[in-house]
Each structure stands twice: as structure tokens, then as C-alpha cells.
Amino acid sequence: MTVSDLAAPCGMILFAFTVIYAGITDLTTMKIRNGLVLVLLLGYGILAPLAGFSLPQIGWSAALSFGVLLAAFIFFAFGWIGGGDAKFAAATVLWLGIDHSPVYLVYTALLGGLFTLLLLQFRTRALPAFLNGSTWLVRLHSPTSGVPYGVAMALAALVVFPQTHWMTPLF
Template identity: 40%
Template sequence: MQALHISLLMVFPALAIVGALKDLTSYTIPNWISLALVVAFVPAALASGASLSAIGLCLAVGFAALALGVGMFAVGWIGGGDGKLLAACALWMGWPAVAPFLLCTALAGGVLTFAVLALRSGWVAPLVAGGPVWVRRLGQPGGDLPYGVAIAAGALIAFPKALLAQGVLG
């Protein structure tokens, strides 16, 4: 049973990393990634032995994060895929691990912002010009920020604190 639990838990970091890479290279996070995270949560929660009340609390956290993501999308702070990824990751975090997840995501977002600003500065432009298409696009002044990278980083850092990972990773 432990091997099954660990296998199901590894779905989370794998999909978070895929979401980050897709956002970094294409500025999109496909819906299937967030949907797969939500669907995989159920067997992972059952394999972890989480109580129905704990699973319900995780669902409440996920819905609250979805509302937050929709609000941030509405004011133009993040993209729609970012909001859905945020909610799907928050679902896996549950309570109280959602607090370190959001804090780590915000800090990773700050680091990402400074890194992209450095990439967009004049002194790095010659290096960006010879890079792959996605790097040139990322280096364009005034472009968007692939915030899915920060969400995935926050999720990976906070994941050992998540309810489902306790006793295995924590």
C-alpha cells in the first residue's frame, strides 16, 4: 500500500513541473494538467488514509484558491491557466499547508520577476537574441510573466507539508 501511495503522490510534482515548463515555453498551461491534478487527488487522498473531513477541507481550500485565482485573473495579474494551476495545487496542499504554499509561491514569483527583468535588460539582450524562441519571447520587454513557474516552485517547496504527503515526505 505504501508503494501505491508514493506512486500516486509523485503525480503531483510531475504535473506541477510539466505545467511550469509549458508555461515557461509557451505562456500557456493546458487545462488537462490542472484537470489531471484534480482527478489524481482523489485516489491519492484515499491511498493516504485521509478522513472525509480532511478531504473536504482540501476541497474547500481548492475552491477558495480557485476564487482567488479567478479574482487575480479578472484584474489581469495572472493568466487563466495560472489561476487553475494555483487552485489544483492548493487542493493537494490542504489546510494548513496552503499558507506555506502561497508564501513560497509569492517569494518564487518575486525571484522570477527579478530574473525576467534581468533577462529583459539591455546587457543581457545579446545573449537572449541567440537563444531558443521561448527565451527570446521571454526576453521581450513588456511581455508577460510565466507565473506558473512560481506556482510550481511554491508547490514543490511546500509539498512535504501537505496533508497527503505527511508520513511519507514530511
């Protein structure tokens, strides 16, 4: 067994763990830490060439990721998403590649809309007294609080990732 044989499985584990962790931390803290984005960037930079991704595949993924970062920062400037969401979206697109990123973005929009509707419905109901000790739930319940959009981005990434070259043979 070679290093190349281990690169794709390591990538799968790294991506899944990091994306799940980012979704959970965004839900509970309303923040996606820069360290998680750096793990995705460095992990891709190391593992993609070892997993057999060609230089053009890596280049197109990086170009698309940069484009998503620019678009997401425009959304951030308008106050539509957070800065962590913008960076997380770009890092996720890097991993999904040019073939699967459009589907990811559509799933993100659909799941984000559904999550927002559910969150708005949750906020119309009284929070049970026994949950008032949970700081993150009280923050999530507050109508002045934003929407942790990283949850939708993480779910969309996990739905799309199994179809990528990380989990299907490249050849």
C-alpha cells in the same frame, strides 16, 4: 502490499511530475494546459481516499481550493495572472491541504517576486545572437510578454510538498 500502501507513493510521483511539467511548459509556452490541471484534480480524487485521507480533510482541502480559485479568478479579471495560473494554484492547494496551503501561497508570492525581478533584469540585457533561434527565449525576453508565474507556483509547491501528509505518515 495493498492498494493503500501504493497510493501515497503514486501521489508523490504524480504530483511532482505534473507540477514540474506545468512549470516547464509555462516557462516555454506561457500556458498551463487544462489537461495538467485535470490530472491533478483526478489524481487527488482517486488517490487521497486510498492514501488514508479522511473525508473532512478532503472536504477542507476542496473548500480551500475553491476559495483560491475564486480569488485567483479575481486576479485574472484584473490581468494580474493568467487563467491557467488560477486553475493551477487551485489544483495545487487541493493537494497541499489546509495545513500547508498558506505557506505555499507565501512561497509562491516570494518566489514569484524574485522570479519577476530576475526576468526584468534578463529583459534589460541584449539577448545573445545564438539564442535568437529559440522562440520561447525570444518570447520570454520580450518586454511586452508577461511573466510565466507557473514557474514560481511549481517551485513553491515542490518546496512545501515534502511536509505534507503525502510524504509524512497520517497516523
